[in-house]
Amino acid sequence: MYKTEFIEAVKRSSRLGLTAPDVGSCDSASFLQKTNPTELAEVIQQEMGLLTEGEIVGQCLSLHYRLKQVFSDFFDCPVFYTIGYVEFKNSTMFKQTEESLAEMLKTGIEGEVNLHAWLTLPSMEVLDFSLPTSYAKVNNIPQGIGSAIANHADQLKANGMIYKPLIVGEDFLLKSKIVRLF
Template sequence: MGGYGSALKSAIDVTYSMGFEAPEFPADWPPLLTDELVGRIYAEMTESLDGTELSIEEIGLKCAPVHFALKPAIDKAIGTATLLTLGAVQYGDDVFFSPNSLDVDELAHSGNYHVWLTLPSCEIIDLTLTSALYLKKCLSSSAAGRPIIMHADANPQMHWAPLLVGDDMVQQLLSRFS
């Protein structure tokens, strides 16, 4: 199991230890992402959004609700469950969204976290990071809004660090905003 897979296993253990539900998740499947599958993912997301258009600001500032809302469509397209994953992201030498605490109330208050989807192959689907990095003046406008769909360890410039996982944890986080 690679770097991301090991970190994901630790995040699952921490999630359980904090009293949240987290599904069994193998994280050792062979790669799933093909051009055909990515096409099905886009088709399911488009159908799920039903013409709703989101601005770069709405996407970049709402990683948890965007991924939570689109997870069922993506799971349907893939044919298996993805895992909502909360953690930190490093882009180049800069670390973004690095929580000081894993307490859900503190996370909700600080907003210092990022949420993405993990596939059982340790590939990730991150629909909001490029928009968030654009808003932080780290990417050009031409890169903003582009989803990242790749193996978590594929790009040495990008590093996702999973800390907590699961629908239950994200639902608890989102409930703090209602």
């Protein structure tokens, strides 16, 4: 269950010496049922303009960092910057462990990094505006360019996709020195 893993990710963030956000009591009411995918795209476009493929592919850390406050304002609730990995059918993308994340914090990050970030709403719904386009680009699936994931994390399992949160909050970006990459 995503909520259990999310709460563990908040605790892990603290164990790693990171400032973890106060997630309080998570709201079970769906935020996404109150809107439609077109509205989400319009919010992004109003804030950032029409994003190019290059501004999306492989840009999950910076893209979701920039969108966190935008969607917090839009939904009028806290939105949680979430770092982790994704299991999809028979593969795992961006897999890290607590130990590998601790090492990144200790030594810093230079160059490219094998991390993934998305936004989590208090309802445990996931907003991921980069993975579908990145996946489509790498796998030459043109119809996937510009897609997004906006669904309750547990409902994604039916499609063979499992989001695995490891860290919650943006503090990792600063303390690992990755923030200088964007």
